[in-house]
Amino acid sequence: MQRLYEIGFQRAGRWSLKGDELFLQLENLADRQNVLYAFVTGNTLKYVGKTTQTLQRRMFGYQKPNVDQRTNWRNRIAIVDLLKRGQPVEILALADAGLLRYGSFYLNLAAGLEDSIIQTLKPEWNGGRTSAAIEAPTEASPPDTSGKAKLEAQVHEVAQQLAELNPPRQDTFVVTSTEANPAAQAIQTTPEPTVHLLTPVAETRPHKNTANPESKTLEAAPYFVLTLQNTYHRTGFFNVPLNFDRYFGPDTANITIYCGREKLAVTAHINRTANTNGTPRIMGAIPLRQWFQKRRPMSHVKVSILGPTTIHINDA
Secondary structure (H helix, E strand, C coil): CHHHHHCCCEEEEEEEEECCEEEEEECCCCCCCCEEEEEEECCEEEEEEEECCCHHHHHHHHHCCCCCCHHHHHHHHHHHHHHHCCCCEEEEEEECCCCCEECCEECCHHHHHHHHHHHHHCCHHHCCCCCCCCCCCCCCCCCCCCHHHHHHHHHHHHHHHHHHHCCCCCCEEEEECCCCCCCCEEEEECCCCCCCCCCCCCCCCCCCCCCCHHHHHHHHCCEEEEECCHHHHHHCEEECCHHHHHHCCCCCCEEEEEECCCCEEEEEEEECCCCCCCCCEEECHHHHHHHHCCCCCCCEEEEEEEECCEEEEEEC
16 A cells, blocks of 8 residues: 555544444544545555545445445445454545646546546456546445446345334444544434434535635645755755654655645655655755746745645745
């Protein structure tokens, strides 16, 4: 899974079982929208999908799918099967920072990467299918009209009818984690007696601060102030301070640098052998040198770290 980490995927959480119930634990990126996510067991990628919803809301679709959500049911059955065999199932995620543009048009990073990852890594549960568009809120992939899928839908419809005749106790456990309270805690909720399917607890209205997602992302990102030393100014590389080393990817990994307010995209790479202490040297070559040289030597720029392989540089 190293290739996923190199392009910015992070560990977001995991699935587990509480008796026969599928249990979701999200530790990271739960409230982020426009997310590319993956289900992984060991070093094997099982599934990759995308969502315009929050990651937490999308995962509830797998935890408690509706009868007609075939993809959700198939993946839920597969996840439970792995867990019952003692194999962990982790959730990785890559959140779109909202900075990738082509002219005046915004490009959805999750939509662009999903098909390429499926084609290259061939995750088993995707079954070779790719999505032509961002998923609808009720389904992660295009409808499957195969005989097997129809049979699964019929089985689940019968199961649902039986459940309505003899509904089980509808207690649900949700685990959340925040910076203020890093220790995950279980919250037990009991829905109304007449409700037999859990609806997602995340609200569908946008968060009050999502009007400018780019500003929100940059403000929350760790950053350092870089002095444009003569060497940097002349060659188009710079060194990362030691205390920010942990935020960057491995040696030779590609890294995207968004430069200035215009967010000029520069493809660079990380060099961890140039410095004796192994800290990253970001090699931006001619494009970064040209951007640096529009500024005076020894001036300052702010370097915001959006992910292990994505940064934004602007005047400090």
